[in-house]
Amino acid sequence: MPSRVQTTRFEVNGRPVEVAVEPRLTLADCLRDVLGLTGTHIGCEHGVCGACTVLLDGLAVRACLMLAVQAEGRRITTVEGLSNEDGLTPLQASFRKHHALQCGFCTPGMITTAHALLSEEPDCDADRVREVLSGNLCRCTGYISIVEAVLDARSAYRKPGSERA
């Protein structure tokens, strides 16, 4: 049965927000239905498909496995927060170049997951990319182009002077 709403404050894509939500509302539903950020997609609601992946203080998490009230005081980044008004980021451009998306439904989760990976490990190899992306389902591409796109975007995440020989 509907329960009392709870005021929750957190940051989304650099902007502070305050929402009044039922404790049972997932973060994914909150982002989409309360905050209108529909770039975060819901594909399974049981943590398998990864379409709803967002960054929680920089780490990739499933917004369907977390309640909105648990986001209190945290920093959330969605695919919208990883996008520019004009043009594509290097990671997004690499996805386009390699045709790493078809229907686009898994894509926001792929972008957030890949961004989290490359931010921490800009020198990761193909096996590591596959291992990390194996938590995100894509039904269209067969993954090969996604792995290529992520590998090709690594250079954009390396700090100047830190590139491997």
Place this chain on the structure above:
Amino acid sequence: MKNTFIGAPVKRREDLRFLRGRGQYVGDLAPDGLLHAVILRSALAHGRIRAIDCAPALAVPGVRAVITARDMPGGPPRIPMRLQPLPDFKPFEQPVLAAEKVRYVGEPLAVVVADTAAIGEDALEAIAVDIEALPAVTDRAGASGGESFLFEATGSNLALTFRARRGDAAAAFKAASYRRRERFKVQRHFGLTLEPRGVLAEWDDGVLRVFGAAKVPFFNRRILAAQIGLPEHAIDMVENDVGGGFGARGEFYPEDFLIPFAARLVGRPVRWIEDRRENLMAMNHAREAEADIEIACAADGTILALRGHTYTDMGAYMRTNGAVGSRNVAQFMSGPYRIPDIDIDATLFMTNKTPVGTYRGPGRFETDFFRERLLDMAAKDLGIDRVEFRRRNLVAESEMPYAIATITPFESKDEFDSGDYRVTLERCLAEIGWDEKAKLQGKLIDGHYHGLAVGCFIEGGAAGPKESAKIAVNADGSFTVFMGSSAVGQGVETVFAQIAADALEVPIDRIRDVFHGSTAHVSDGYGAYHSRSVVMGGSALLDAVEKFRAALRAEAGRRLGCAPAAVTLGEDRIFGADGRTLPLADFAGMSAEGAFLNKKHTYTYGAHAAHVTVDPKTGRVDIIDYVAVEDVGRIINPLTLTGQVIGSLVQGLGGAFLERLVYDEHGQLLTGSLMDYLLPTASDFPNLRSVTMDMKPSPINPLGAKGAGEGGIIAAGGVMANAVANALADFGVEPRELPLSPPRVWEMIEAAKTASATGSA
């Protein structure tokens, strides 16, 4: 300007919104006043409905309506078949809500409309359902046993038997020196889309707008108009971004009636978004088929004839395209091979399981597994190299157009349009390095057995009868394209922009928008199925451009005072005979609609080869290399084509190794989550390659294109099973059933060991 956008790897225009989270899927739409629908589904596979008490649900605060079959005067309407609508199938059509009986777990019983989906789900739990359980029919033995009928009035669970005939198989078998008969099985799995289904309906001044349309919006509008009692023009089906189709999404489902019905009842927009558990029990299932087939050959390896019986489990109802897979299993069992005499019966039977529909490569995946397995077994028996065996029996280019088996009833005749099948086989063998790798066959290296396989396939496309396209000039002199074809994620906006830009001889960015799918765009659309969009839509677009340019010349001639033939069409200006010019923008609002009519099919063809290893300790199969070669006649966009091949191949490998819908003996679905229904992930199949060719254009359309996008999936099951058999030849393992999950492969190895130990004892 002479363009060559066709054939170039043009990056997709769709990507700009998808990559930034700006796609608009049906679940993203939230008009003011939106209410949410959730659906009560049967928890029993088979039973008689005694009572449904909705009063407790209506008492839940925030619930606006609860709808059952009793709220539909004259009873809930039934959903007609879109393809092969034979009278035999009529009794098995699905009502949009169960009224007297439930026939599968997941069948809709009631709809709750509430302020939020969560409140609706609370209310579902309050509905009291009283169903008298009946024995569930869950397999072929149960269906033919006569103890329990899904539809008592029919007195049978058998819907129909298709017959595929060519020549005189009985005579051929009588004369043949070699025969082999085998039984094979493919498991139930389906075209799961990552975006679950969804429908949003709103009534606006007598007009019904339905969002979430996909695949065949015009056909679905016809059904809905008839069911809900409106003229077609009073309904707009609106296609939004679509998170994958694969044959399963966009057919007319019960919810496609229920949500508009609910929206009318409550007088507000209503949205329903399927959750994953629902999706696994409500979206069309597919593929569950058995074959008992026999091949006849001459001693030199010439295939003489094929005969037998196939059985497909249709689930509880005949859905819109439910018969396609069964028909294809029979009609395409001969594949790309010359088999003069064919006699195959294909029986469709009903069970208390989710109804089936098409899944990418419908019937073809199954029948290619049956055939390619049988070919490898026959080659082995005859002592003929299996590559040579295939080479010898492929239909030759000189035999085109080549007629395949005719299906009755429905009188479906078909023929291959063009191709040199041997070239793709040879290319495939060269690409994988067959001769070099051949020495690895059956070898145990570092604890893994190595196996090779090659298989050939054909892929039908370009279903008729028609497609429509329209082109219009905008105020800024750019163009807008309107298509009757639908987008299901395959990139048609980009592909149609390429075709339009080449035909109009303008830069591709002058094609400002490509609209598709929605019923408001063109007078009559047919949609996206049977790999038809490029061939049918693209050819219609060429016709629209031709008509448009003729109209433009006529109008420009009038304004510039010269004959239409003297008008020169520039990129953004029109030139008259005397050098006077007008900007194209002056013609804003001009448009022309074109169409392409076609009753023939295109046949893409090719070969797949693979090198696998099998770990005998675990039964795990690893793909070391996999090459898919196909000739699609004419390549429009190599980027999207390769994407289609690899994507569909991985789906095929999912069917070969992972995906499986499991029911228990009571008809309960045991695989109701993605923890149970396993899909391929990024780490499963890293070593796949696609080689696409445009060698033999199709003679039946102006583009020369052939339907593509299903080729990757069709051959995958047969090639994988043959590669495993080849790796495990020492054990005599012969896979006869999919999926080749590690436990099944391990069990086959252990059973073979036991048999040989017993045999030698």
